[in-house]
Amino acid sequence: EVQLLESGGSWVQPGGSLRLSCAASGFIFRDFAMTWVRQAPGKGLEWVASISGGGSASHDADSVKGRFTISRDNSMNNLYLQMNSLKDDDTAIYYCARGSEWLLPLEYLQDWGPGTLVSVSS
Amino acid sequence: EIVMTQSPLSLPVTPGEPASISCRSTQSLLHSNGHTYLGWYLQKPGQSPQLLIYWASNRASGVPDRFSGSASGTDFTLKIARVEAEDVGVYYCMQGLQSPYTFGQGTKLEIK
Numbered sequence: 001e002v003q004l005l006e007s008g009g010s011w012v013q014p015g016g017s018l019r020l021s022c023a024a025s026g027f028i029f030r031d032f033a034m035t036w037v038r039q040a041p042g043k044g045l046e047w048v049a050s051i052s053g054g055g056s057a058s059h060d061a062d063s064v065k066g067r068f069t070i071s072r073d074n075s076m077n078n079l080y081l082q083m084n085s086l087k088d089d090d091t092a093i094y095y096c097a098r099g100s101e102w103l104l105p106l107e108y109l110q111d112w113g114p115g116t117l118v119s120v121s122s
Numbered sequence: 123e124i125v126m127t128q129s130p131l132s133l134p135v136t137p138g139e140p141a142s143i144s145c146r147s148t149q150s151l152l153h154s155n156g157h158t159y160l161g162w163y164l165q166k167p168g169q170s171p172q173l174l175i176y177w178a179s180n181r182a183s184g185v186p187d188r189f190s191g192s193a194s195g196t197d198f199t200l201k202i203a204r205v206e207a208e209d210v211g212v213y214y215c216m217q218g219l220q221s222p223y224t225f226g227q228g229t230k231l232e233i234k
Contacts, residue, residue, distance in 0.1 A: 035223075037171075045163075045171065045214055047223040059221035095170055105153075106218035108161035108176040115170055 002026040002111045004096045009116030016086050016120070022079040022096030022113060030054065030074040033099035035109060036081050038092035038118075048094070049081065053102025063089075086120045093117050124148055124217050128226035135205045136234045143229045145198040145215035151178075152219075158193055159219035162200045165228075166211040174213075175200065207233055 008020040022034070036048040049060035049070035058070050069082040079096055094116055097109040125148045135141045151159045162175040173182040175191035178198055188203040202209060210233055215226040 044212075044228045045165075045216070045225045047216075047225065050221070050223070059223075061222050100176070100218075105159065105220060106223045107157075107159055108173060108216070108218050109163070109171075110173050110176070110182065112170040112172065 002098065004098065004111060004113035006094060006096050006113045006116035009094060009118045011119045011121070012086055013122055014087055014120055017082070017084045018086065018118060020081040020083065020094055020096075020116060020118070024077045024079065024096075024098070027098070029072075029077040031102050033102055033104055033106065034070075034072060034079045035097045035099060035106060036070060036079075037095045037097055037109070037112075038090075039095070039115075040089075040092045043092075046092075047106075050099065050104055050106050051079070052104050057104050059104060083118070086118075088120050090118060091120045123222055124151075124220055124224055126215055126217055126224050126226040128213075128215060128229050131227060131229055133229055133231045134234045135202075135231060137207060138204050141202040141205050141209075141231060143200045143213050143215075143231075145200070145226050147196045147198070147217055150196060151217050159217060160191075160193065160198050161216050161218060162189075162191055162198075163214045163216060164209075164211050165214065166208075169211075171214065205231070205233070 035050040051058040096113040098111040100107040158178040163171040165171040178193040
């Protein structure tokens, strides 16, 4: 059974940093591109960043470019999102999701974790 | 950026009746491999999203056959043949062809 479990969400002041993690199990992690999607309170879904199975290629949204970095450790089956210079607008539930294969483009997201809440406020 | 536009944004449905949600993209989602990179997702209340349909018309594993997807150019449709109470939630379309990958605004389906 595929399992994705996010962690690392918490309250942080504007300008602060957080590192989110996603622990994956139940599939060959390196064989799939991975993605972060976020959802602000009461709002829709927003794609944040994706990374290929080998980690050599990644894309991120303009809203986080230069502030967030997606990475992965295939030896540990973990996906990460380093978030710096956080803003109020980054407040959201952050979901980790598994892509359809190891390459980008994204294609589709076949499994999702339960999410972790990031709250940015002073 | 490819913009995804859904309609309607709110959809009250009587149980047992059919329902239809539309999604339009601002450019073709057809990949060179012949697949159309459009997916449909359902986010039930208090849950994370789940994949319903991929490649515009293929049901994901475990999805009931009352759900179907179709495509005509840049117009996409999700149909529910007979709505059940468990189908309530917000439905999103998403294009996975080109970064930035984009979602529609969401369609909230509720039971009358």
